[in-house]
Amino acid sequence: MAPKTPIKKEPVDLSKQKGCTPERSPITPVKLVDRPQPDPWTPTANLKMLVSAASPDMRDREKKKELFRPIENSEQSDTPDSLQYDMVDDSTADEFEKQRPSRKQKSLGLLCQKFLARYPSYPLSTERTTISLDEVASILGVERRRIYDIVNVLKSLHLVSRVAKNQYCWHGRHKLSQTLRTLQEAGKVQYGELVTFTQHKEQDLEYRFGERKRETIPDSLDRPLLDFSEPDFASASANSRKDKSLRIMSQKFVMLFLVSKTKIVTLDIAAKILIEETQDTVDHSKFKTKVRRLYDIANVLTSLDLIKKVHVTEERGRKPAFKWIGPVEFPGRTDEPRGHSPTSDPLPGARRGARAPYRICANGKQRFTRHASFNSAQPCEGTKRKVNSEPNSPRQEREACIVNSDEYCSEMINLAPVCRQKIEEDTRNQACATEMTLTSARNPSITSLLSVPRDSDFCVNPLPQAVFPEVHKDVPSLSLPSAISSQAPHPSTPAASETENGKATLVLNQPFLCFPSSSLIMLCGGLQENNLRETLPTSGDTGRRSTEAQAVPAAVCQKRSSHKCASPSLPVDDEEPAAKKQTVEQSDVPLSLVVPEKPFESPKAESTPGSGCASALHLEDFHLDLASPVAPEAADKESTMPLDSQGQEKWSQNKGPDEPSPGKEHISKEDANQPFLPQYLYVQPTAGLSSFNFLFSANQAPGAVSLAASQLPSLSVPCVIVPSTALASFPLVCSPTVASPISPVPDGSSAAVPMNFSMSSLASTAPVFIGTTAVVTPEVSPMPSVDLQQPAHPPPHLSPVLVRPCGAVKLDSPMCGGHPVTLVKLEQPSSTPLTPKSIRPTRHEAFFKTPGSLEDPVAWKKNEGNQTRNVQRRLEISSTSPD
DNA sequence: CGATCCCGCCACATT
DNA sequence: AATGTGGCGGGATCG
Numbered sequence: 001m002a003p004k005t006p007i008k009k010e011p012v013d014l015s016k017q018k019g020c021t022p023e024r025s026p027i028t029p030v031k032l033v034d035r036p037q038p039d040p041w042t043p044t045a046n047l048k049m050l051v052s053a054a055s056p057d058m059r060d061r062e063k064k065k066e067l068f069r070p071i072e073n074s075e076q077s078d079t080p081d082s083l084q085y086d087m088v089d090d091s092t093a094d095e096f097e098k099q100r101p102s103r104k105q106k107s108l109g110l111l112c113q114k115f116l117a118r119y120p121s122y123p124l125s126t127e128r129t130t131i132s133l134d135e136v137a138s139i140l141g142v143e144r145r146r147i148y149d150i151v152n153v154l155k156s157l158h159l160v161s162r163v164a165k166n167q168y169c170w171h172g173r174h175k176l177s178q179t180l181r182t183l184q185e186a187g188k189v190q191y192g193e194l195v196t197f198t199q200h201k202e203q204d205l206e207y208r209f210g211e212r213k214r215e216t217i218p219d220s221l222d223r224p225l226l227d228f229s230e231p232d233f234a235s236a237s238a239n240s241r242k243d244k245s246l247r248i249m250s251q252k253f254v255m256l257f258l259v260s261k262t263k264i265v266t267l268d269i270a271a272k273i274l275i276e277e278t279q280d281t282v283d284h285s286k287f288k289t290k291v292r293r294l295y296d297i298a299n300v301l302t303s304l305d306l307i308k309k310v311h312v313t314e315e316r317g318r319k320p321a322f323k324w325i326g327p328v329e330f331p332g333r334t335d336e337p338r339g340h341s342p343t344s345d346p347l348p349g350a351r352r353g354a355r356a357p358y359r360i361c362a363n364g365k366q367r368f369t370r371h372a373s374f375n376s377a378q379p380c381e382g383t384k385r386k387v388n389s390e391p392n393s394p395r396q397e398r399e400a401c402i403v404n405s406d407e408y409c410s411e412m413i414n415l416a417p418v419c420r421q422k423i424e425e426d427t428r429n430q431a432c433a434t435e436m437t438l439t440s441a442r443n444p445s446i447t448s449l450l451s452v453p454r455d456s457d458f459c460v461n462p463l464p465q466a467v468f469p470e471v472h473k474d475v476p477s478l479s480l481p482s483a484i485s486s487q488a489p490h491p492s493t494p495a496a497s498e499t500e501n502g503k504a505t506l507v508l509n510q511p512f513l514c515f516p517s518s519s520l521i522m523l524c525g526g527l528q529e530n531n532l533r534e535t536l537p538t539s540g541d542t543g544r545r546s547t548e549a550q551a552v553p554a555a556v557c558q559k560r561s562s563h564k565c566a567s568p569s570l571p572v573d574d575e576e577p578a579a580k581k582q583t584v585e586q587s588d589v590p591l592s593l594v595v596p597e598k599p600f601e602s603p604k605a606e607s608t609p610g611s612g613c614a615s616a617l618h619l620e621d622f623h624l625d626l627a628s629p630v631a632p633e634a635a636d637k638e639s640t641m642p643l644d645s646q647g648q649e650k651w652s653q654n655k656g657p658d659e660p661s662p663g664k665e666h667i668s669k670e671d672a673n674q675p676f677l678p679q680y681l682y683v684q685p686t687a688g689l690s691s692f693n694f695l696f697s698a699n700q701a702p703g704a705v706s707l708a709a710s711q712l713p714s715l716s717v718p719c720v721i722v723p724s725t726a727l728a729s730f731p732l733v734c735s736p737t738v739a740s741p742i743s744p745v746p747d748g749s750s751a752a753v754p755m756n757f758s759m760s761s762l763a764s765t766a767p768v769f770i771g772t773t774a775v776v777t778p779e780v781s782p783m784p785s786v787d788l789q790q791p792a793h794p795p796p797h798l799s800p801v802l803v804r805p806c807g808a809v810k811l812d813s814p815m816c817g818g819h820p821v822t823l824v825k826l827e828q829p830s831s832t833p834l835t836p837k838s839i840r841p842t843r844h845e846a847f848f849k850t851p852g853s854l855e856d857p858v859a860w861k862k863n864e865g866n867q868t869r870n871v872q873r874r875l876e877i878s879s880t881s882p883d
Numbered sequence: 884c885g886a887t888c889c890c891g892c893c894a895c896a897t898t
Numbered sequence: 899a900a901t902g903t904g905g906c907g908g909g910a911t912c913g
Contacts, residue, residue: 108888
C-alpha cells in the first residue's frame with residue numbers, strides 16, 4: 001500500500017553500484033552504519049531499505065556525521081551488496097511498512113546526508129573521486145532529478161564540479177573556506193551592507209525593493225557572483241550554459257548569511273532579495289517558487305552543517321529562518337594577512353580559531369561584538385547586545401532583535417540588495433563625467449559624508465576610516481610594503497597626528513591606504529550616485545538622488561559640527577552616519593573583492609558594455625590573487641596592462657595639470673578624507689578610468705590634514721598619485737602637501753602638490769586625481785616619502801584597499817532608497833558610531849590596528865609584498881581583460 | 884491551515 | 899532525436 005514505496009525507484013542497477021563502486025568504495029564511508037542490515041535481502045532490497053530507511057528522524061545524521069567523517073577515509077571495503085546504508089531501524093519488519101517513506105524520509109536533506117556520507121569531507125588530494133549521477137541515484141534510490149538538486153548546491157560551493165556528462169568530481173570541503181570567503185566578499189560587494197533589522201525592516205525591504213526594483217542593471221550583479229563561483233577552478237568545462245538559479249541562488253543565499261551580522265536569514269527575506277535581484281516583479285507565485293527552492297537549498301546546506309533552521313519570532317509571528325553555523329571567518333591565506341586586530345596578532349591562525357567574525361577588526365569593537373554573537377552559540381546574547389547597546393537607532397535595534405521560538409534571539413537581517421551595480425555604473429559614468437563630479441564635489445555635503453564618521457577634528461581620521469574602513473585592515477596588511485615595515489614606525493606620521501590628537505596618531509599608524517581604483521570609485525559611488533543620478537539619471541532615480549544628496553549634506557553638517565551623534569540635525573542623520581559607518585565596516589570586505597568588481601563595472605559604464613563578464617572575472621581574479629599570488633602574472637600585468645597604459649597617459653597628463661582632469665578633483669576630495677588616514681592611498685586603476693593607481697601620502701600633512709578635516713569640506717592633502725603601472729616605473733609622485741585651502745597644512749610637507757579634496761570630488765567618482773607632478777618629497781612623511789622614494793619598489797606600499805563608500809553612501813540615504821536599502825546596524829559597534837566620539841574610538845582602533853597591522857604586514861610584505869602588488873596588478877589586468 | 888518540500892512534468896541544452 | 903539538466907509549481911505531508 002505504501003503509496004510510494006521506494007521500490008519504484010529501485011530500478012537501480014545493482015550492477016552499476018558494484019561496478020561503480022570502485023570509485024566509491026574507497027569513498028564510501030561506512031556511514032551508517034550500523035547495524036547490519038538485518039537481512040541482506042537482495043541488493044535491491046537494500047537499496048530500498050536505504051531509501052526508506054532513513055530513520056524517521058534525523059537522528060541518524062548526527063551519528064553519521066560523527067561516525068563517518070572520521071571513518072571516511074579509512075578504507076572500508078564496502079561491500080557493495082550490502083549497502084552500508086543504514087537502515088535505520090532494526091525493526092525491519094516494519095521497514096516495508098515503514099518504507100512508506102514519510103516525507104521526511106525522503107527529504108532532500110536526508111538524501112543529501114546520505115550522499116555526503118559517501119564521500120570524505122576532506123578527500124586526499126591524491127584520490128580523485130568521481131561521482132556518477134546514475135550510480136548515486138540508484139544507490140540512494142532516488143530519481144536523478146533529486147541528485148541534481150543536491151549536486152547543484154554542492155557545486156555552488158565547489159564541493160563538487162562537473163567533469164562530464166554524468167560525472168562529477170568530488171572535491172570535498174577543502175575549498176570550502178575559500179569559496180565562502182569569496183562569497184562573503186562578493187556578498188559584501190553586492191549587498192554591501194546589509195542591514196539588519198527586524199520585521200519592520202522587512203517591510204522596508206519590501207518597499208525598497210519596489211523602489212529599487214532592479215535598477216538598471218540587474219544582471220550584472222548576478223553575474224559576477226555566478227561567474228566567480230562557477231569558474232570553478234576545476235571545471236574544465238566552462239560552464240557554459242546558463243546556469244541558473246539553483247546554483248546561483250545557493251550562492252546568493254550563502255552570501256546573505258556571510259554578509260549578515262546576525263547570520264540569520266529568514267526565508268522570506270532571502271526570497272525577496274533573491275527575487276529582487278533577478279527580477280523585480282515579485283509575483284506571489286514567484287515568491288512561492290523561490291521559497292521552495294530555498295528550502296531545497298537550505299536542506300542541502302543544513303546537511304553540510306552550514307546552517308540550521310531556526311525560527312524568528314516577530315511581532316507578526318514566527319518566521320522560518322536559517323542560521324549560519326558554518327565558519328564565519330575564513331582564514332585566509334594570503335589575503336588576510338593583515339593584523340588589524342588590536343592585538344595585532346600576527347597570527348591568522350589564532351584568529352582563525354577564534355574566527356573573528358569579521359576580519360575587519362580594524363573597526364574593532366563592533367566586530368568583536370559580533371563575534372560574540374556569532375560565535376557559535378550565543379547568538380542571542382551577542383546579537384542582543386549588539387542591538388541594544390549600540391544601536392544607532394534604538395528602534396532598529398529592537399527590531400533587530402527577535403526572539404526565536406527557540407531561544408535564540410535571532411535577528412533578522414535584511415539585506416538590501418543594493419544595486420551596487422548602479423552605483424558602480426554611476427561611478428563610472430561619473431568618472432567619465434568628471435565634470436559632474438566636480439560640481440558635486442564642491443558640495444560640502446560630500447565632504448561631510450566623509451568626515452561624518454568622525455568628528456571634525458578627527459574627522460580626518462575618522463572619515464577616512466569611515467570611508468575606507470576596510471582599507472585599514474586590509475590595506476595595511478596588504479599594502480604594507482617593506483618600506484613600510486622599515487618605516488613602520490612611521491615616525492613622522494605619528495608626530496603629525498599627535499599634533500592634533502591621539503587620533504592623528506591613529507592615522508599615522510596607518511601607513512598606507514590602498515584603494516583599488518574601484519575602491520575609489522566605490523567611495524565616490526555613494527556620492528556619485530547622487531551625482532550620477534543627477535547627471536545621469538540612469539533610471540530615474542531622481543528622487544533618490546535628491547534624497548541622498550540631501551542626506552549627505554546633512555551628514556556633512558553634522559560632521560562638520562564634528563559631532564555626529566549630536567547631530568541631530570536630522571534625526572535620521574544619526575542613523576545614517578551610523579549606517580555609513582557600518583557600511584564602511586562591512587566594507588571591510590576584503591579589498592580584493594571590492595576592487596575587482598568595481599573596476600570592472602566601472603569600465604563597463606564607461607567603456608565596455610560587456611562589463612558583466614568582466615565583473616565576474618574580476619572576482620575570480622581576485623580570488624586568485626588572494627589565494628595565490630602570482631608574481632609572474634602581476635608582472636605581466638603591469639607591463640601588459642593596456643588599459644593601464646591608457647590610464648597612465650591620462651594620468652600623466654593629469655599629473656601635470658593637477659586639476660585638469662576632473663578626476664583630480666575627486667581625488668582631492670578624497671584626500672581630504674584620506675589625509676587623515678593614511679599616508680597613502682593607493683588606487684588601482686580600474687579598467688576604465690583608470691588605470692591609475694594613486695598613492696596619497698597623507699602623512700605629510702597629517703596635521704594639515706586633520707586641520708583640514710576639521711575645517712571640513714575640503715581638505716587639501718598632499719598626495720601622491722601613482723599609476724599602478726606607473727608605480728612600478730615611477731616612484732611616487734608627491735604632491736606637496738598641500739594645505740587645504742582651509743587648513744594650513746600646506747607647507748608642511750612640502751611636497752608636492754597640494755590637493756584639495758572635497759568630498760564632492762569623490763563623489764565624482766572619477767578615480768582620477770590630482771595630478772601633481774609627481775615629486776617625491778622626502779620631507780613628507782617619512783614613510784611615505786620612503787616609499788615614494790623608492791621608485792623601483794613602488795608597489796610595496798600599495799595596499800589594496802577596499803572602500804565601500806558606496807555602502808556608506810547608501811547608508812546615508814537609506815531614505816533615498818535607492819540603493820542600498822539596508823542599513824542597519826552593522827555591527828553593534830557601529831552603534832557607537834552614533835556618537836561621534838564613539839565612532840572615533842572605533843576607528844581609532846582601526847587605525848591603531850593599522851599600525852599593528854603594519855607590522856604584520858611588513859612581515860609579510862617581505863613575503864607577500866609581492867603578492868600585494870600582484871594583486872593589484874592582477875586586478876588591473878583583470879580589469880583590462882575583462883572578457 | 885500554514886509551513887515544508889516531494890515529485891515529476893517539461894523546457895532547454897547537449898550530444 | 900535522445901539524453902542530460904534542471905526550472906518550476908502542483909499538491910501531498912507535516913506540525
